[in-house]
């Protein structure tokens with residue numbers, strides 16, 4: 370798709386101005402498009418000509434950013450969505466319907482878990498959740514005849530599990546179904562799931578990809594290698610779609626069948642498109658992704674090392690530490706780092722954790738993670754506050770767990786802030 374390396378693609382891929390065009394990607398602030406003939410418009414409606422029809426389906430600004438993200442991940446097509454949640458929903462619903470089954474890693478973002486376990490169950494889809502570190506025999510035993518896809522996170526939020534992707538690709542492919550990977554935390558800078566055999570990638574672009582906490586968004590990327598025609602498991606891709614005059618996606622769009630259907634069918638019907646203005650903001654974020662992500666990782670490693678050596682700290686979880694159970698796996702799959710998020714417990718439990726957070730000056734208490742500014746969250750007193758201590762432990766969030774998203778400020782300032790807050794929290 371592109372001869373350039375990933376750093377160049379962050380800056381240059383996507384928008385290709387012609388003679389006299391604006392140098393910077395313009396915002397196509399238009400819901401609709403002009404045609405010289407009704408015949409041309411009819412062809413667009415039949416998907417027999419390429420072009421924009423209505424911004425609910427595609428838009429020139431979004432299209433340029435989609436091309437950039439496809440290049441970063443090494444996929445054949447990308448679809449921007451209004452949020453990461455919309456991308457996760459579409460990634461499964463594009464190929465898995467009422468009466469069918471999706472197997473998931475249990476180490477998932479809480480919002481994704483709710484989407485699957487509540488809302489999509491109500492739509493009639495079955496889900497099973499399994500420890501991502503379970504032996505492959507245990508994972509294989511959970512596939513059923515009606516399993517249509519597998520959904521995992523490369524580095525999970527907030528538990529920071531590093532996925533053994535080779536094991537999961539093997540499990541999915543030996544059952545003839547695609548592996549969908551949420552790659553939000555590492556981003557394509559640290560990890561490219563398609564290079565390891567994954568089939569579909571999703572992102573919450575609201576995190577590192579935007580990087581400045583200004584634009585909510587998501588993205589769905591088609592790796593273009595999965596054979597949808599094998600075993601007739603995916604008739605939605607291999608038999609005529611009557612809502613587009615009998616288009617057969619695998620015949621007309623080849624490698625991009627899945628991605629094209631996600632746009633022309635699901636985006637048309639669900640309407641969860643990213644706005645052109647948010648796509649413009651996301652593109653500016655992407656132009657520096659290759660500079661920011663390494664800095665996040667470098668700062669996070671320094672913070673993790675500092676915490677590990679401090680006797681006011683009960684435990685630290687960060688895959689870049691040699692003491693982490695994910696160290697070897699992270700070195701194999703993500704040698705340049707996993708992400709900038711560190712989790713840890715302060716001695717003194719829930720009470721000390723709250724005092725620590727309230728004493729921070731540079732790090733801000735927010736719900737968000739993964740942007741330029743250092744931020745912090747204590748799930749037990751906020752997002753998970755309705756749970757008892759026992760329930761918290763059961764869902765992998767210990768009462769003292771602090772999720773610390775290390776920003777790109779001067780790391781000495783971040784550590785000094787942690788130090789003074791620990792002083793107040795533990796004396």
Ligand SMILES: *Cc1c(COP(=O)(O)O)cnc(C)c1O
Pocket residue numbers: 452453454455478480481522525526551553554572573574575576585586587
């Ligand atoms: C935040 C997040 C999501 C959801 O994305 P939104 O843009 O908030 O809808 C999905 N997956 C992961 C790993 C996330 O961190």
